[in-house]
Amino acid sequence: xxxxxxxxxxxxxxxxxxxxxxxxxxxxxxxxxxxxxxxxxxxxxxxxxxxxxxxxxxxxxxxxxxxxxxxxxxxxxxxxxxxxxxxxxxxxxxxxxxxxxxxxxxxxxxxxxxxxxxxxxxxxxxxxxxxxxxxxxxxxxxxxxxxxxxxxxxxxxxxxxxxxxxxxxxxxxxxxxxxxxxxxxxxxxxxxxxxxxxxxxxxxxxxxxxxxxxxxxxxxxxxxxxxxxxxxxxxxxxxxxxxxxxxxxxxxxxxxxxxxxxxxxxxxxxxxxxxxxxxxxxxx
Numbered sequence: 001x002x003x004x005x006x007x008x009x010x011x012x013x014x015x016x017x018x019x020x021x022x023x024x025x026x027x028x029x030x031x032x033x034x035x036x037x038x039x040x041x042x043x044x045x046x047x048x049x050x051x052x053x054x055x056x057x058x059x060x061x062x063x064x065x066x067x068x069x070x071x072x073x074x075x076x077x078x079x080x081x082x083x084x085x086x087x088x089x090x091x092x093x094x095x096x097x098x099x100x101x102x103x104x105x106x107x108x109x110x111x112x113x114x115x116x117x118x119x120x121x122x123x124x125x126x127x128x129x130x131x132x133x134x135x136x137x138x139x140x141x142x143x144x145x146x147x148x149x150x151x152x153x154x155x156x157x158x159x160x161x162x163x164x165x166x167x168x169x170x171x172x173x174x175x176x177x178x179x180x181x182x183x184x185x186x187x188x189x190x191x192x193x194x195x196x197x198x199x200x201x202x203x204x205x206x207x208x209x210x211x212x213x214x215x216x217x218x219x220x221x222x223x224x225x226x227x228x229x230x231x232x233x234x235x236x237x238x239x240x241x242x243x244x245x246x247x248x249x250x251x252x253x254x255x256x257x258x259x260x261x262x263x264x265x266x267x268x269x270x271x272x273x274x275x276x277x278x279x280x281x282x283x284x
Contacts, residue, residue, distance in 0.1 A: 004036030006210040006239075008067075009199070012054035015260035016061045019244040022278040026241050027282070039070040039206055041230045044077045045191050045198055046188070061076045061261040064282060065271045074206060076198050080221045083193035086231055087186060088144060093230060095150040096186060098141035099131040106130070108155040111175070119180045122196070122220035128183035136191035143187040147178050147226070154229045159234050165215055181223050188206045200224050204233040204278045216251065244278055 008024040010016060016024075024038075024055045040062070040191045044050040062069075065078040090096050101109075119126045132146060151157075158171040186197045203211060213271040228235045243251045252259055264274060272282045 003046075003144070004031055004034040004210055005039065005206070005208050006031050006036065006212045007039040007041050007203070007206065008062075008069075008212070009041040009043050009202075011046070011049075011057055011257050012051060012058060013046070013049045013055060015262055017244075017259040018278055019259075019276070021061075021065060021261055023208075023214060023241065024062060024067055024245050025065060025275065025278070025280055026239075029283075030210070030212060030239065031055065033182070036209075037070055038067070039074070039208070041074045041202060041283050042208070043075065043195070043198070044075055045193055045195075047077055049192075050077070057262060062266070064261070064265055065274065074202060076202065079198070079202065079205075080192060082201055082205065083187070083198055084210055086197060087193075089231055090145070090186065091143075093103050093150075095153070095230060096143050096147050097132055097146055097183075098136040098138060099127075099135075099144045099183075099185070100138050101127075101130050106157065119182070120183070122180045122217075122223055126165065126180065129130075129183060134182065138224050140189050141167065142185050143210065144183040144187055145186050147181060147183050147225075150226055151177055154226065157225050157229065159221060159225050159235050162239045164238050165240055165242065166201055166218060166220050170221075177222055177226065181219075181226075196220065197209055200227040200231070200233065202226070203236060204231075204242065210237050210239055212239045212241065214243050215253075216243060223236060231243060256265045 006027045008027045010020055028038040042055060042058070087096070107129060108128050110125050119281070127144065131144070155176070157177070158169060158173075160169055161167055184196060185194050187193050221238055225235055225249070245251055261274065275282055
């Protein structure tokens with residue numbers, strides 16, 4: 001597959017809305033302009049929330065927008081062996097540990113008197129490290145990355161951002177990664193992986209050279225670069241785009257059905273109408 005390779009990676013947990021349309025069209029237009037390909041990936045690791053009807057609606061909405069993609073479509077729910085192999089590799093490096101903390105345990109630890117205010121990282125408040133040195137062996141425990149040990153193995157943590165919001169090279173301060181990203185969960189008890197591990201493994205497996213996604217995920221990129229380096233995977237370039245917001249300035253969510261693409265289509269909107277609503281040029 002020649003040329004730039006990017007991707008659109010929705011989760012089938014609700015209808016696509018204007019924000020999804022903007023992201024998908026941004027990726028598709030960029031790939032087409034560069035003579036490349038925009039892949040479709042179904043991020044359905046949370047099988048309890050993902051529904052077949054929503055997945056079919058994704059295909060219907062994207063076809064209506066004029067978006068095409070190579071086959072076959074990658075489904076994360078079928079990639080458990082690849083994620084398990086990546087976890088085993090990280091465990092062999094000595095950069096993971098098992099964590100039995102509940103969300104309540106973490107809230108209590110973070111609310112205890114301490115110096116400074118906890119940082120908020122890619123997945124919320126940075127984990128305080130309660131289980132880091134506890135040598136847990138519970139089979140149903142979550143698996144966390146020991147960020148300090150990981151950083152000690154790595155050099156030159158960087159990626160290129162093609163913008164337009166953060167254009168240029170980005171390098172990470174190791175101490176900031178430890179304090180502001182911390183010991184992130186790599187595998188949840190109920191799923192066996194996490195968003196961060198799955199997308200890192202899958203972007204490499206699909207040969208993605210440009211990750212196109214919303215600016216809300218910009219802060220997660222440092223973690224993904226750390227995982228790429230640990231797993232000897234290539235680091236793609238990134239394009240974090242603006243978010244589509246409602247009248248109150250809030251990012252659109254799947255529960256906001258009033259902006260669902262299926263509803264616009266049912267009311268007679270055209271793909272060019274959607275492009276206009278999200279500030280994109282008409283398809284040439």
